[in-house]
Amino acid sequence: xxxxxxxxxxxxxxxxxxxxxxxxxxxxxxxxxxxxxxxxxxxxxxxxxxxxxxxxxxxxxxxxxxxxxxxxxxxxxxxxxxxxxxxxxxxxxxxxxxxxxxxxxxxxxxxxxxxxxxxxxxxxxxxxxxxxxxxxxxxxxxxxxxxxxxxxxxxxxxxxxxxxxxxxxxxxxxxxxxxxxxxxxxxxxxxxxxxxxxxxxxxxxxxxxxxxxxxxxxxxxxxxxxxxxxxxxxxxxxxxxxxxxxxxxxxxxxxxxxxxxxxxxxxxxxxxxxxxxxxxxxxxxxxxxxxxxxxxxxxxxxxxxxxxxxxxxxxxxxxxxxxxxxxxxxxxxxxxxxxxxxxxxxxxxxxxxxxxxxxxxxxxxxxxxxxxxxxxxxxxxxxxxxxxxxxxxxxxxxxxxxxxxxxxxxxxxxxxxxxxxxxxxxxxxxxxxxxxxxxxxxxxxxxxxxxxxxxxxxxxxxxxxxxxxxxxxxxxxxxxxxxxxxxxxxxxxxxxxxxxxxxxxxxxxxxxxxxxxxxxxxxxxxxxxxxxxxxxxxxxxxxxxxxxxxxxxxxxxxxxxxxxxxxxxxxxxxxxxxxxxxxxxxxxxxxxxxxxxxxxxxxxxxxx
Amino acid sequence: xxxxxxxxxxxxxxxxxxxxxxxxxxxxxxxxxxxxxxxxxxxxxxxxxxxxxxxxxxxxxxxxxxxxxxxxxxxxxxxxxxxxxxxxxxxxxxxxxxxxxxxxxxxxxxxxxxxxxxxxxxxxxxxxxxxxxxxxxxxxxxxxxxxxxxxxxxxxxxxxxxxxxxxxxxxxxxxxxxxxxxxxxxxxxxxxxxxxxxxxxxxxxxxxxxxxxxxxxxxxxxxxxxxxxxxxxxxxxxxxxxxxxxxxxxxxxxxxxxxxxxxxxxxxxxx
Numbered sequence: 001x002x003x004x005x006x007x008x009x010x011x012x013x014x015x016x017x018x019x020x021x022x023x024x025x026x027x028x029x030x031x032x033x034x035x036x037x038x039x040x041x042x043x044x045x046x047x048x049x050x051x052x053x054x055x056x057x058x059x060x061x062x063x064x065x066x067x068x069x070x071x072x073x074x075x076x077x078x079x080x081x082x083x084x085x086x087x088x089x090x091x092x093x094x095x096x097x098x099x100x101x102x103x104x105x106x107x108x109x110x111x112x113x114x115x116x117x118x119x120x121x122x123x124x125x126x127x128x129x130x131x132x133x134x135x136x137x138x139x140x141x142x143x144x145x146x147x148x149x150x151x152x153x154x155x156x157x158x159x160x161x162x163x164x165x166x167x168x169x170x171x172x173x174x175x176x177x178x179x180x181x182x183x184x185x186x187x188x189x190x191x192x193x194x195x196x197x198x199x200x201x202x203x204x205x206x207x208x209x210x211x212x213x214x215x216x217x218x219x220x221x222x223x224x225x226x227x228x229x230x231x232x233x234x235x236x237x238x239x240x241x242x243x244x245x246x247x248x249x250x251x252x253x254x255x256x257x258x259x260x261x262x263x264x265x266x267x268x269x270x271x272x273x274x275x276x277x278x279x280x281x282x283x284x285x286x287x288x289x290x291x292x293x294x295x296x297x298x299x300x301x302x303x304x305x306x307x308x309x310x311x312x313x314x315x316x317x318x319x320x321x322x323x324x325x326x327x328x329x330x331x332x333x334x335x336x337x338x339x340x341x342x343x344x345x346x347x348x349x350x351x352x353x354x355x356x357x358x359x360x361x362x363x364x365x366x367x368x369x370x371x372x373x374x375x376x377x378x379x380x381x382x383x384x385x386x387x388x389x390x391x392x393x394x395x396x397x398x399x400x401x402x403x404x405x406x407x408x409x410x411x412x413x414x415x416x417x418x419x420x421x422x423x424x425x426x427x428x429x430x431x432x433x434x435x436x437x438x439x440x441x442x443x444x445x446x447x448x449x450x451x452x453x454x455x456x457x458x459x460x461x462x463x464x465x466x467x468x469x470x471x472x473x474x475x476x477x478x479x480x481x482x483x484x485x486x487x488x489x490x491x492x493x494x495x496x497x498x499x500x501x502x503x504x505x506x507x508x509x510x511x512x513x514x515x516x517x518x519x520x521x522x523x524x525x526x527x528x529x530x531x532x533x534x535x536x537x538x539x540x541x542x543x544x545x546x547x548x549x550x551x552x553x554x555x556x557x558x559x560x561x562x563x564x565x566x567x568x569x570x571x572x573x574x575x576x577x578x579x580x581x582x583x584x585x586x587x588x589x590x591x592x593x594x595x596x597x598x599x600x601x602x603x604x605x606x607x608x
Numbered sequence: 609x610x611x612x613x614x615x616x617x618x619x620x621x622x623x624x625x626x627x628x629x630x631x632x633x634x635x636x637x638x639x640x641x642x643x644x645x646x647x648x649x650x651x652x653x654x655x656x657x658x659x660x661x662x663x664x665x666x667x668x669x670x671x672x673x674x675x676x677x678x679x680x681x682x683x684x685x686x687x688x689x690x691x692x693x694x695x696x697x698x699x700x701x702x703x704x705x706x707x708x709x710x711x712x713x714x715x716x717x718x719x720x721x722x723x724x725x726x727x728x729x730x731x732x733x734x735x736x737x738x739x740x741x742x743x744x745x746x747x748x749x750x751x752x753x754x755x756x757x758x759x760x761x762x763x764x765x766x767x768x769x770x771x772x773x774x775x776x777x778x779x780x781x782x783x784x785x786x787x788x789x790x791x792x793x794x795x796x797x798x799x800x801x802x803x804x805x806x807x808x809x810x811x812x813x814x815x816x817x818x819x820x821x822x823x824x825x826x827x828x829x830x831x832x833x834x835x836x837x838x839x840x841x842x843x844x845x846x847x848x849x850x851x852x853x854x855x856x857x858x859x860x861x862x863x864x865x866x867x868x869x870x871x872x873x874x875x876x877x878x879x
Binding site: 067068073089090096103104105106116118119130132134135136137138139140141142153154155156157158159161162163164166168208209210211212214216217218219265266286288290294296298300325327328330331332334364366367376378395411412413415416430432433434435436448450452454455456457458460466468470472476478480485486488489490491498501504508512514516518520523526528544545546547548558559560561562563574582584605 | 637639640641642643645647649650651653655676677678700703705715716717718719720721722723726747753755756757759760761767769770772773774775776779781782783784785786787789790791792793795798799801803808809810812815816817818819820822823841842844866867868869870871872873874875876
């Protein structure tokens with residue numbers, strides 16, 4: 001019989017997904033409560049409030065995503081949350097302009113009674129309804145501020161009140177049987193056919209957010225080559241999405257994401273499981289909150305589990321980042337906390353028991369102009385610590401479990417100095433330069449100097465072509481109180497020592513010369529070619545340095561690293577293949593640096 | 609000479625008579641066809657003659673269906689101002705205000721009177737020209753200056769309310785060490801809300817005080833080109849020393865050395 005101590009009890013994650021799914025479904029439901037108000041107007045004589053929710057049923061509803069237009073025809077029924085109901089033959093709504101039109105055989109039911117007419121247009125932003133009633137003959141009535149009992153008869157109307165938008169050059173994004181629209185927020189369709197490359201995919205529902213806040217768009221998923229998102233349900237503060245994804249590492253899989261967003265700035269929470277259908281699962285939670293006018297908090301938590309389906313995981317780890325920002329007068333303070341647990345299962349697994357944490361406090365100035373010169377500068381100061389009870393670093397016979405640090409940094413920049421004839425834009429050169437320098441002192445007796453210098457010369461050669469030449473030097477020195485990195489000659493893949501490395505004492509220099517040219521044939525087709533030359537110390541040697549890990553879509557997770565191939569040619573083509581779909585293809589040629597001829601894979605991305 | 613003048617005068621009179629005899633017509637888009645009236649999208653309703661003919665505009669043969677909303681059509685009037693013929697067209701007709709002679713045929717129960725809400729002076733551009741928003745596609749150029757600490761190989765995007773706040777909606781091209789640019793076609797009248805990102809909303813721009821920003825706004829005007837020049841003060845993932853955090857894989861071991869990929873065998877110092 002297996003005896004388990006209390007502290008070794010594995011984390012029970014089996015029921016967590018069910019709990020979260022139930023919670024998200026409950027949170028996603030309130031949209032119904034808002035639309036129910038439309039069916040039961042309050043029996044008072046006061047003017048009706050402006051409609052905020054509009055529900056449409058029709059034989060055929062079409063949505064044009066790139067223009068945020070809804071066009072409907074055939075047995076159109078419209079219910080508005082202020083109690084007005086309409087029927088007619090045709091419907092048109094511009095979601096961004098926040099106005100809709102019902103035309104042909106219109107029947108209006110409102111507090112003013114039942115009326116028939118030829119067309120009615122509701123300008124929701126202005127609380128104005130323009131109506132063409134047909135009693136014995138046509139007329140023009142305007143309802144102001146929800147007062148349906150006293151129409152302004154004969155008052156002139158704006159010229160385009162009853163115009164249908166021209167959609168002849170626009171593709172339908174989806175068709176539906178009904179739609180619920182909350183003004184300036186979202187539209188939720190049911191009975192949907194979503195069109196991708198003109199092929200319809202049946203879906204029970206689809207949700208589109210078109211509000212001005214980015215809170216509901218906060219994303220907690222990692223990158224993928226292809227991501228087809230089905231926003232299943234949602235309302236003004238919640239979206240539930242299923243992602244059909246593909247990347248070279250995981251192949252095809254599903255991801256689940258739940259968004260919650262507040263009405264204020266930076267108020268959001270996003271939860272995701274990705275990949276949902278693989279044994280390796282990442283459970284992410286991203287939150288943000290703006291407290292008062294000068295304080296903000298952001299968090300990111302990731303739980304990793306290795307489990308078949310939702311069975312007990314055989315491996316699990318967790319990390320959490322918390323960032324606090326306090327704005328001051330022409331500066332700001334930031335606290336940055338991280339806690340990582342490499343083993344959430346217990347001693348029965350072989351995973352590392354380390355659970356490091358760190359806290360960094362920093363003060364940053366604005367990027368201020370130096371008197372009236374074209375130069376700008378910015379300073380930062382920081383202090384913090386890293387801690388791990390199992391030890392962070394051994395030095396001088398001591399195992400350090402806590403390492404304190406202090407840092408100071410300054411950035412000076414020279415943006416956009418023009419050289420040449422200012423009357424001729426295609427003959428004008430621009431010079432930009434910046435230098436960023438910092439030093440970090442550690443309680444382990446060493447300090448790290450980092451300096452990053454960039455200067456560039458650029459020119460718009462023609463309407464379609466611009467080009468730049470940039471030179472970047474990145475110096476990093478890890479300087480110990482006693483000695484530096486020990487002289488050593490690492491072995492090359494063929495077993496011989498690489499002697500040029502013997503002079504390395506912890507100071508590295510990376511020099512990058514880049515020549516980039518962009519050809520913009522049209523706004524929908526852009527080609528960029530970048531030629532780069534690296535001259536680094538320690539010098540690169542094929543196969544000697546470990547390349548950075550790649551992310552799921554084949555990109556290196558960091559792009560400035562020792563051992564970069566000295567010559568590189570990167571080509572990227574971006575083409576818009578649909579109004580809301582861009583295809584991006586890029587690859588790098590390494591000029592036969594050892595076995596490296598091309599970057600590991602083509603990086604292909606479809607994005608909206 | 610006098611005879612010549614008489615002849616020219618007679619010719620002119622004949623032309624006027626022919627022109628006067630030509631039926632009055634209008635073209636436009638239909639709003640409704642009901643209750644003995646046809647309505648155009650100007651909102652004007654015209655009475656139908658009892659024997660109104662519904663024709664195909666191209667073939668002039670009887671149309672196979674009734675006029676419907678969104679149809680483009682030509683209406684032919686008789687002297688009494690009634691519509692005697694409606695020609696349904698496949699191709700779009702220009703939609704605009706009615707000519708004065710047709711406006712008189714529009715049937716309305718109430719006498720029209722001015723709307724004070726529409727009486728304001730037209731908006732003008734800085735050059736004093738009337739500002740209009742016709743909806744035509746115009747070029748919009750976005751240029752942004754990024755913080756000096758932005759990596760030389762960073763990618764910059766624009767996220768907008770027009771693309772559901774997709775953080776990679778519009779990719780920009782680098783034009784020098786600190787500037788990126790992109791040109792897009794947009795309909796005039798578009799009010800665009802947008803922010804700059806480095807590919808995710810966790811790497812979106814922040815204000816000079818480190819706090820998240822409300823989206824920028826741009827109203828796209830009818831001029832041939834519109835442009836927006838912006839400066840990004842900082843990125844949301846800039847850390848204590850204002851140096852961007854290196855992206856890393858999970859889990860991330862604490863590494864006291866700043867060189868993450870030194871070859872095997874390179875030793876850190878020992879006192």
